[in-house]
Amino acid sequence: GAGVSQSPSNKVTEKGKDVELRCDPISGHTALYWYRQRLGQGLEFLIYFQGNSAPDKSGLPSDRFSAERTGESVSTLTIQRTQQEDSAVYLCASSLTGRGVYGYTFGSGTRLTVV
Amino acid sequence: SQQGEEDPQALSIQEGENATMNCSYKTSINNLQWYRQNSGRGLVHLILIRSNEREKHSGRLRVTLDTSKKSSSLLITASRAADTASYFCATDAYGIQGAQKLVFGQGTRLTINP
Numbered sequence: 001g002a003g004v005s006q007s008p009s010n011k012v013t014e015k016g017k018d019v020e021l022r023c024d025p026i027s028g029h030t031a032l033y034w035y036r037q038r039l040g041q042g043l044e045f046l047i048y049f050q051g052n053s054a055p056d057k058s059g060l061p062s063d064r065f066s067a068e069r070t071g072e073s074v075s076t077l078t079i080q081r082t083q084q085e086d087s088a089v090y091l092c093a094s095s096l097t098g099r100g101v102y103g104y105t106f107g108s109g110t111r112l113t114v115v
Numbered sequence: 116s117q118q119g120e121e122d123p124q125a126l127s128i129q130e131g132e133n134a135t136m137n138c139s140y141k142t143s144i145n146n147l148q149w150y151r152q153n154s155g156r157g158l159v160h161l162i163l164i165r166s167n168e169r170e171k172h173s174g175r176l177r178v179t180l181d182t183s184k185k186s187s188s189l190l191i192t193a194s195r196a197a198d199t200a201s202y203f204c205a206t207d208a209y210g211i212q213g214a215q216k217l218v219f220g221q222g223t224r225l226t227i228n229p
Contacts, residue, residue, distance in 0.1 A: 033216060043219040056216065103148055103160030104217060
């Protein structure tokens with residue numbers, strides 16, 4: 001597609017429930033990134049996919065967080081047993097390659113509120 | 116962990132004035148990028164400057180990079196109300212298998228007053 005698409009744009013969930021966030025990267029972009037941004041804060045790196053290589057999961061805050069990507073297309077970020085501290089905007093970005101010579105294109109994010 | 120740190124955290128100026136934001140980082144980089152974020156949602160890539168470049172221009176934007184001081188600045192000339200946003204610097208960091216990821220600072224909140 002023309003840009004990075006994320007869904008849903010907003011999600012309100014009860015504490016303890018599981019949520020699944022979706023990201024459709026730009027077609028042809030081999031690198032895909034998930035970041036988390038709490039209110040008024042910077043971006044926290046969560047996970048990175050590059051082609052068929054093993055993902056870099058070093059930013060996932062706990063084992064409640066997991067992500068998958070099918071080939072070089074859609075990615076889903078799953079948060080199990082959500083906690084109030086998980087409330088944030090979850091941003092997905094893609095890049096033509098993971099070599100760092102291109103900028104990232106971000107989606108509009110999913111605003112997650114855990115009540 | 117945060118690599119880039121922006122300064123100031125917030126900046127408020129009159130329309131037409133120039134705005135300067137600074138970014139400092141800690142480790143060696145291959146490139147440094149600046150992004151803008153409106154209303155707390157998606158970020159927009161503004162400019163990328165490589166470690167062997169000292170200055171780069173794009174329209175009303177001017178970015179400098181001083182690798183000896185591990186710092187960069189973003190200058191927006193002749194500011195407009197539409198420039199009101201948060202601005203983030205990001206530096207590349209290498210993860211597993213040499214993969215590159217961006218590490219973002221906390222951002223500078225810029226407000227342009229009419």
